[in-house]
Amino acid sequence: MSSTEFRLATWNVNSLKVRLPHLTQWLQQSDIHALGLQETKTVDAEFPASEISALGLVGQWHGQKTYNGVALLGRSEVSAVVRGIPGFADEQARVIAGTIRGVRVIDCYVPNGQSVDSEKYAYKLSWLAALRSYLADELARHSHVAVIGDFNIAPEDRDVHDPKAWEGQVLVSVAEREALAALSELGLVDVFRRFEQPEKSYSWWDYRAMAFRRKAGLRIDLILANQALTALCTGCIVEVEPRRWERPSDHAPVVASFALPDA
DNA sequence: ATGGCTAACATGGTTAGA
Numbered sequence: 549m550s551s552t553e554f555r556l557a558t559w560n561v562n563s564l565k566v567r568l569p570h571l572t573q574w575l576q577q578s579d580i581h582a583l584g585l586q587e588t589k590t591v592d593a594e595f596p597a598s599e600i601s602a603l604g605l606v607g608q609w610h611g612q613k614t615y616n617g618v619a620l621l622g623r624s625e626v627s628a629v630v631r632g633i634p635g636f637a638d639e640q641a642r643v644i645a646g647t648i649r650g651v652r653v654i655d656c657y658v659p660n661g662q663s664v665d666s667e668k669y670a671y672k673l674s675w676l677a678a679l680r681s682y683l684a685d686e687l688a689r690h691s692h693v694a695v696i697g698d699f700n701i702a703p704e705d706r707d708v709h710d711p712k713a714w715e716g717q718v719l720v721s722v723a724e725r726e727a728l729a730a731l732s733e734l735g736l737v738d739v740f741r742r743f744e745q746p747e748k749s750y751s752w753w754d755y756r757a758m759a760f761r762r763k764a765g766l767r768i769d770l771i772l773a774n775q776a777l778t779a780l781c782t783g784c785i786v787e788v789e790p791r792r793w794e795r796p797s798d799h800a801p802v803v804a805s806f807a808l809p810d811a
Numbered sequence: 812a813t814g815g816c817t818a819a820c821a822t823g824g825t826t827a828g829a
Contacts, residue, residue, distance in 0.1 A: 563818055
Protein backbone atom coordinates (compact mmCIF):
# COMPACT_ATOMS: atom_id res chain seq x y z
CA MET A 549 0.00 0.00 0.00
CA SER A 550 1.38 3.42 -0.93
CA SER A 551 1.55 6.25 1.53
CA THR A 552 2.00 10.00 1.60
CA GLU A 553 4.15 11.95 4.01
CA PHE A 554 2.26 14.14 6.44
CA ARG A 555 4.34 16.65 8.38
CA LEU A 556 2.62 18.03 11.46
CA ALA A 557 4.06 20.93 13.43
CA THR A 558 3.43 22.82 16.65
CA TRP A 559 4.79 26.27 17.41
CA ASN A 560 4.20 28.73 20.22
CA VAL A 561 4.79 31.94 18.26
CA ASN A 562 4.38 34.38 21.19
CA SER A 563 2.29 36.87 19.15
CA LEU A 564 1.37 35.90 15.60
CA LYS A 565 1.51 39.53 14.44
CA VAL A 566 5.12 39.90 15.52
CA ARG A 567 6.07 36.47 14.23
CA LEU A 568 4.40 36.49 10.80
CA PRO A 569 7.75 37.05 9.05
CA HIS A 570 9.24 34.13 11.00
CA LEU A 571 6.32 31.87 10.17
CA THR A 572 6.56 32.88 6.51
CA GLN A 573 10.29 32.21 6.28
CA TRP A 574 10.02 28.94 8.14
CA LEU A 575 7.19 27.63 5.99
CA GLN A 576 9.16 28.52 2.87
CA GLN A 577 12.00 26.27 3.95
CA SER A 578 9.97 23.52 5.63
CA ASP A 579 7.48 21.17 4.09
CA ILE A 580 4.62 21.42 6.58
CA HIS A 581 1.16 19.98 5.93
CA ALA A 582 -0.55 20.92 9.17
CA LEU A 583 0.35 23.30 11.94
CA GLY A 584 -0.93 24.19 15.40
CA LEU A 585 -0.02 27.61 16.77
CA GLN A 586 -0.20 28.86 20.35
CA GLU A 587 -0.06 32.30 21.90
CA THR A 588 -1.39 34.01 18.81
CA LYS A 589 -2.43 36.86 21.13
CA THR A 590 -5.07 38.26 18.81
CA VAL A 591 -8.84 38.41 18.68
CA ASP A 592 -10.39 36.46 15.79
CA ALA A 593 -11.49 39.66 14.01
CA GLU A 594 -7.84 40.73 13.76
CA PHE A 595 -6.39 37.34 12.87
CA PRO A 596 -4.10 37.78 9.82
CA ALA A 597 -6.31 35.58 7.67
CA SER A 598 -5.21 36.91 4.27
CA GLU A 599 -1.53 36.58 5.15
CA ILE A 600 -2.12 32.99 6.28
CA SER A 601 -4.06 32.31 3.11
CA ALA A 602 -1.17 33.72 1.05
CA LEU A 603 1.05 31.10 2.68
CA GLY A 604 -1.16 28.43 1.15
CA LEU A 605 -2.86 27.56 4.43
CA VAL A 606 -6.47 27.23 5.40
CA GLY A 607 -7.78 26.75 8.89
CA GLN A 608 -9.55 28.03 11.95
CA TRP A 609 -8.55 30.04 15.00
CA HIS A 610 -9.68 30.69 18.51
CA GLY A 611 -8.30 33.85 20.04
CA GLN A 612 -8.86 36.54 22.62
CA LYS A 613 -7.49 39.93 23.51
CA THR A 614 -3.89 40.20 24.75
CA TYR A 615 -3.20 36.62 25.88
CA ASN A 616 -3.41 32.99 24.80
CA GLY A 617 -5.03 32.15 21.45
CA VAL A 618 -4.58 29.09 19.24
CA ALA A 619 -4.91 28.33 15.53
CA LEU A 620 -5.11 25.11 13.55
CA LEU A 621 -3.90 25.41 9.97
CA GLY A 622 -3.43 23.04 7.08
CA ARG A 623 -2.69 22.84 3.39
CA SER A 624 -5.96 20.98 3.00
CA GLU A 625 -9.33 21.42 4.63
CA VAL A 626 -9.60 21.50 8.42
CA SER A 627 -13.00 20.02 9.24
CA ALA A 628 -15.19 19.36 12.28
CA VAL A 629 -13.57 22.18 14.24
CA VAL A 630 -14.22 22.43 17.96
CA ARG A 631 -13.05 25.34 20.10
CA GLY A 632 -12.18 24.96 23.77
CA ILE A 633 -12.76 21.87 25.92
CA PRO A 634 -16.44 20.89 25.60
CA GLY A 635 -18.17 21.05 28.97
CA PHE A 636 -15.32 22.97 30.60
CA ALA A 637 -16.10 26.65 31.06
CA ASP A 638 -12.90 28.52 30.26
CA GLU A 639 -12.54 32.21 29.58
CA GLN A 640 -9.10 31.57 28.13
CA ALA A 641 -8.73 30.55 24.47
CA ARG A 642 -6.43 27.52 24.73
CA VAL A 643 -7.69 24.65 22.59
CA ILE A 644 -8.80 24.10 19.02
CA ALA A 645 -9.43 20.71 17.43
CA GLY A 646 -10.06 19.70 13.85
CA THR A 647 -9.60 16.90 11.36
CA ILE A 648 -6.94 17.21 8.65
CA ARG A 649 -6.19 14.43 6.14
CA GLY A 650 -8.13 12.03 8.36
CA VAL A 651 -6.07 12.84 11.45
CA ARG A 652 -7.84 14.33 14.45
CA VAL A 653 -5.55 17.09 15.70
CA ILE A 654 -6.10 18.73 19.10
CA ASP A 655 -3.96 21.85 19.45
CA CYS A 656 -3.42 22.92 23.07
CA TYR A 657 -1.92 25.78 24.99
CA VAL A 658 -1.74 24.37 28.50
CA PRO A 659 -1.76 26.98 31.29
CA ASN A 660 1.65 27.95 32.62
CA GLY A 661 0.70 27.73 36.28
CA GLN A 662 3.01 30.57 37.41
CA SER A 663 4.11 28.91 40.68
CA VAL A 664 3.03 25.78 42.52
CA ASP A 665 1.42 27.72 45.37
CA SER A 666 -0.66 29.96 43.10
CA GLU A 667 -4.29 29.85 42.00
CA LYS A 668 -3.01 29.59 38.44
CA TYR A 669 -1.37 26.28 39.32
CA ALA A 670 -4.70 24.94 40.65
CA TYR A 671 -6.30 26.12 37.41
CA LYS A 672 -3.57 24.32 35.44
CA LEU A 673 -4.28 21.03 37.22
CA SER A 674 -8.07 21.29 36.85
CA TRP A 675 -7.59 22.28 33.22
CA LEU A 676 -5.42 19.19 32.62
CA ALA A 677 -8.05 16.98 34.28
CA ALA A 678 -10.69 18.39 31.92
CA LEU A 679 -8.36 17.89 28.96
CA ARG A 680 -7.85 14.26 29.95
CA SER A 681 -11.55 13.42 29.85
CA TYR A 682 -11.96 15.33 26.58
CA LEU A 683 -9.10 13.36 25.04
CA ALA A 684 -10.57 10.07 26.27
CA ASP A 685 -13.71 10.95 24.26
CA GLU A 686 -11.72 12.01 21.22
CA LEU A 687 -9.67 8.80 21.29
CA ALA A 688 -12.86 6.76 21.35
CA ARG A 689 -14.25 8.68 18.36
CA HIS A 690 -11.27 8.88 16.02
CA SER A 691 -8.86 6.27 14.70
CA HIS A 692 -5.86 8.60 14.32
CA VAL A 693 -5.32 11.27 16.97
CA ALA A 694 -2.54 13.81 17.56
CA VAL A 695 -2.45 16.06 20.60
CA ILE A 696 0.02 18.84 19.98
CA GLY A 697 1.04 22.11 21.53
CA ASP A 698 2.74 23.93 24.35
CA PHE A 699 2.15 21.65 27.34
CA ASN A 700 4.07 23.82 29.80
CA ILE A 701 5.33 20.59 31.37
CA ALA A 702 8.78 19.08 30.87
CA PRO A 703 8.03 15.34 30.93
CA GLU A 704 11.32 14.11 32.41
CA ASP A 705 14.55 15.44 33.87
CA ARG A 706 16.33 14.90 30.56
CA ASP A 707 13.97 17.53 29.16
CA VAL A 708 15.35 20.10 31.64
CA HIS A 709 18.75 21.78 31.29
CA ASP A 710 19.29 21.95 35.07
CA PRO A 711 16.96 19.52 36.84
CA LYS A 712 18.35 20.38 40.27
CA ALA A 713 17.65 24.08 39.89
CA TRP A 714 14.15 23.35 38.55
CA GLU A 715 13.21 20.63 41.05
CA GLY A 716 9.71 21.17 42.43
CA GLN A 717 9.16 24.28 40.32
CA VAL A 718 6.24 24.88 38.04
CA LEU A 719 6.71 23.13 34.64
CA VAL A 720 8.43 20.14 36.29
CA SER A 721 6.54 19.57 39.56
CA VAL A 722 5.30 16.09 40.45
CA ALA A 723 1.56 16.79 40.19
CA GLU A 724 1.73 18.25 36.70
CA ARG A 725 4.04 15.49 35.48
CA GLU A 726 1.48 13.04 36.83
CA ALA A 727 -1.23 14.88 34.89
CA LEU A 728 0.86 14.46 31.74
CA ALA A 729 1.47 10.79 32.57
CA ALA A 730 -2.31 10.40 32.83
CA LEU A 731 -2.49 11.39 29.16
CA SER A 732 0.09 8.70 28.34
CA GLU A 733 -2.14 6.21 30.16
CA LEU A 734 -4.83 6.98 27.59
CA GLY A 735 -2.44 5.57 25.01
CA LEU A 736 -0.87 8.82 23.85
CA VAL A 737 2.83 8.64 23.01
CA ASP A 738 5.39 11.47 23.09
CA VAL A 739 6.68 10.66 19.61
CA PHE A 740 9.85 12.74 20.01
CA ARG A 741 11.26 10.04 22.31
CA ARG A 742 10.59 7.28 19.79
CA PHE A 743 13.69 8.47 17.92
CA GLU A 744 17.32 9.10 18.72
CA GLN A 745 17.79 12.76 19.61
CA PRO A 746 20.69 15.13 20.25
CA GLU A 747 21.75 15.77 23.84
CA LYS A 748 20.07 18.82 25.35
CA SER A 749 17.07 18.80 23.04
CA TYR A 750 14.76 21.58 24.17
CA SER A 751 11.93 23.60 22.63
CA TRP A 752 11.91 26.70 24.83
CA TRP A 753 14.67 28.99 26.06
CA ASP A 754 14.24 32.03 28.28
CA TYR A 755 14.81 35.34 26.53
CA ARG A 756 16.96 36.42 29.45
CA ALA A 757 20.55 35.71 30.44
CA MET A 758 21.50 34.31 27.01
CA ALA A 759 19.65 31.11 27.80
CA PHE A 760 19.58 29.98 24.18
CA ARG A 761 23.32 30.38 23.70
CA ARG A 762 23.92 28.52 26.95
CA LYS A 763 21.56 25.72 25.85
CA ALA A 764 19.59 26.41 29.02
CA GLY A 765 16.16 25.28 27.91
CA LEU A 766 13.21 23.02 28.53
CA ARG A 767 11.34 20.63 26.25
CA ILE A 768 7.73 21.57 26.84
CA ASP A 769 6.32 21.60 23.29
CA LEU A 770 5.14 18.12 22.46
CA ILE A 771 3.49 15.99 19.82
CA LEU A 772 1.51 13.12 21.30
CA ALA A 773 -0.02 10.45 19.09
CA ASN A 774 -2.32 7.52 19.72
CA GLN A 775 -1.06 4.01 18.99
CA ALA A 776 -2.38 3.83 15.43
CA LEU A 777 -0.82 7.15 14.48
CA THR A 778 2.41 6.45 16.39
CA ALA A 779 2.82 3.33 14.25
CA LEU A 780 2.93 5.61 11.20
CA CYS A 781 5.41 8.09 12.68
CA THR A 782 8.72 8.24 10.81
CA GLY A 783 10.46 11.03 12.74
CA CYS A 784 10.20 13.96 15.12
CA ILE A 785 12.56 16.88 15.56
CA VAL A 786 12.83 20.29 17.16
CA GLU A 787 13.55 22.87 14.45
CA VAL A 788 16.00 25.03 16.36
CA GLU A 789 16.87 27.36 13.50
CA PRO A 790 14.03 29.93 13.91
CA ARG A 791 15.13 30.51 17.52
CA ARG A 792 18.38 31.98 16.11
CA TRP A 793 16.65 34.58 13.98
CA GLU A 794 16.17 38.26 14.80
CA ARG A 795 13.41 38.93 17.31
CA PRO A 796 12.47 35.25 17.69
CA SER A 797 9.74 33.52 19.60
CA ASP A 798 11.12 32.00 22.79
CA HIS A 799 9.81 28.64 21.51
CA ALA A 800 11.05 26.63 18.53
CA PRO A 801 8.72 24.65 16.26
CA VAL A 802 8.50 20.89 16.68
CA VAL A 803 7.70 18.70 13.67
CA ALA A 804 6.60 15.08 13.41
CA SER A 805 6.40 13.14 10.14
CA PHE A 806 3.86 10.42 9.45
CA ALA A 807 3.46 8.02 6.52
CA LEU A 808 -0.28 8.19 6.00
CA PRO A 809 -1.75 5.43 3.82
CA ASP A 810 -3.30 6.76 0.62
CA ALA A 811 -7.05 6.80 0.62
C1' DA B 812 22.03 37.41 42.44
C1' DT B 813 14.68 36.28 42.79
C1' DG B 814 17.31 39.81 38.30
C1' DG B 815 18.10 39.12 33.40
C1' DC B 816 13.89 39.77 28.31
C1' DT B 817 9.69 40.21 25.36
C1' DA B 818 4.79 41.40 24.17
C1' DA B 819 0.15 43.62 24.93
C1' DC B 820 -1.95 47.57 26.23
C1' DA B 821 -0.99 52.02 26.39
C1' DT B 822 2.08 55.82 25.81
C1' DG B 823 4.52 54.62 31.92
C1' DG B 824 4.19 50.96 34.13
C1' DT B 825 1.62 46.74 34.93
C1' DT B 826 0.49 41.83 33.78
C1' DA B 827 2.09 37.60 32.08
C1' DG B 828 4.98 34.41 30.33
C1' DA B 829 8.13 29.88 31.66
